[in-house]
Amino acid sequence: MKIKKIEIDIVERNLEFVGDNVFQSSGVTGGIVHQGILRIFAENGFEGNCIIGAHRGDNLSKINSVKNFANIILSDSVFSSNNIWHTLIKRPKFSINRFTNDDFSAFSSIDVAIWDLKGKILNLPVYSLLGGKRKKIKAYGTYQPRHTDPDGYVKESNEIKNLNLQAYKIHPGPMETKKTISMVEKVRKNLGREFILMIDPNNSYDVKKSLDVGEALDENNFFWFEDPISWNDLIGIEKIFSKIKTPLAMSDQIDFNYKELQKYVYHPYPQILRGTSRKLGITGLMKACTIAESKNKLCEIGTGGNIFFNMANIHVTSSINNCIFYEYWMPTSSADFATIEKINLDIKGNVFASEKPGLGISLDENWIKDNIVDKIKIF
Numbered sequence: 001m002k003i004k005k006i007e008i009d010i011v012e013r014n015l016e017f018v019g020d021n022v023f024q025s026s027g028v029t030g031g032i033v034h035q036g037i038l039r040i041f042a043e044n045g046f047e048g049n050c051i052i053g054a055h056r057g058d059n060l061s062k063i064n065s066v067k068n069f070a071n072i073i074l075s076d077s078v079f080s081s082n083n084i085w086h087t088l089i090k091r092p093k094f095s096i097n098r099f100t101n102d103d104f105s106a107f108s109s110i111d112v113a114i115w116d117l118k119g120k121i122l123n124l125p126v127y128s129l130l131g132g133k134r135k136k137i138k139a140y141g142t143y144q145p146r147h148t149d150p151d152g153y154v155k156e157s158n159e160i161k162n163l164n165l166q167a168y169k170i171h172p173g174p175m176e177t178k179k180t181i182s183m184v185e186k187v188r189k190n191l192g193r194e195f196i197l198m199i200d201p202n203n204s205y206d207v208k209k210s211l212d213v214g215e216a217l218d219e220n221n222f223f224w225f226e227d228p229i230s231w232n233d234l235i236g237i238e239k240i241f242s243k244i245k246t247p248l249a250m251s252d253q254i255d256f257n258y259k260e261l262q263k264y265v266y267h268p269y270p271q272i273l274r275g276t277s278r279k280l281g282i283t284g285l286m287k288a289c290t291i292a293e294s295k296n297k298l299c300e301i302g303t304g305g306n307i308f309f310n311m312a313n314i315h316v317t318s319s320i321n322n323c324i325f326y327e328y329w330m331p332t333s334s335a336d337f338a339t340i341e342k343i344n345l346d347i348k349g350n351v352f353a354s355e356k357p358g359l360g361i362s363l364d365e366n367w368i369k370d371n372i373v374d375k376i377k378i379f
Helices: 061-073 081-089 101-122 150-164 177-191 207-219 234-243 257-262 277-294 305-316 365-371
Strands: 001-014 031-042 045-053 137-144 167-170 197-200 224-226 249-250 271-276 296-301 327-330 371-378
Touching: 001 061, 001 365, 031 061, 031 101, 045 061, 045 101, 045 197, 045 234, 045 305, 061 101, 061 371, 081 101, 101 277, 101 305, 137 150, 150 167, 167 177, 177 197, 177 207, 207 224, 207 234, 234 249, 257 271, 257 277, 257 305, 271 277, 277 296, 277 305, 296 305, 296 327, 305 327, 365 371
Parallel strands: 137 167, 137 327, 167 197, 197 224, 224 249, 249 271, 271 296
Antiparallel strands: 001 031, 001 371, 031 045
């Protein structure tokens, strides 16, 4: 069964800036955002979907990048996503045939939509196609950096706890070292020793600050220390690894993709690898998790930035044995839009994959009609 056509509905949203730290740190959500509702049609009329673009920045270049792949996927089999992925991953990065980070992101949307399409055709949820089963996945709550003082994060930790979540990842933003250490201590005291804590400064530290903060993480029993410095500073990563006990988790940086991940498997550091369907699609994410598993490493899956990527992450996590958590990014309104179904927590702070065919998400055509600003058709 072949892929017949591609359509993209470009929608516009105006997202609220949240917190008092929004103009001082990386990874900010807010303002006007354009995203694409991707529709991939098989010749029998079935439709697979995904959203192009995440919950921050503008995504028009990613939307336009989909056109670059049309000649590869149109008229190809719906069931040849692995061959399509291998064809693309062999293309050199930043070469004369330029394959950019936006291209990776655009193709990730295509790959997820094709998996959704396969599941709908076969009347099976994606996790079944991947060889998995429906299981509960523990979620950790997190926000973008939105406070400038330790007490703000103590209040935020109460919000997390009140949702019945059992884990909290802190995005501290650019707080100075002493304030960050104080925040770590206050949050741990507020939540107790059993609550699972992680921290992610978004690659904004140098080695010295990483070691100073890392010592506080050790003393306060943090589960992981995510992206303290740039992923490609292997000398710095090795030094941090040798000095602190808290496991390092890397990397959510936009330029850390499948080929870059392979550079880590020959080292004991980082102890935890990061991946997401937002950068790798479902096909690539499954491969990344397998690589990590072969080296006895976790591959913790980060936020997708929209509900289709997030649900894809849940289906992958349901199909592997080396990812513990789901990243529950808040406010959820930043990612949950244009669909009828939402991703909800149960009373114990867990999430589950949908049992419906494909990803199990239905487009809200009325919402799309009210928010569409343009349409692209590719035949």
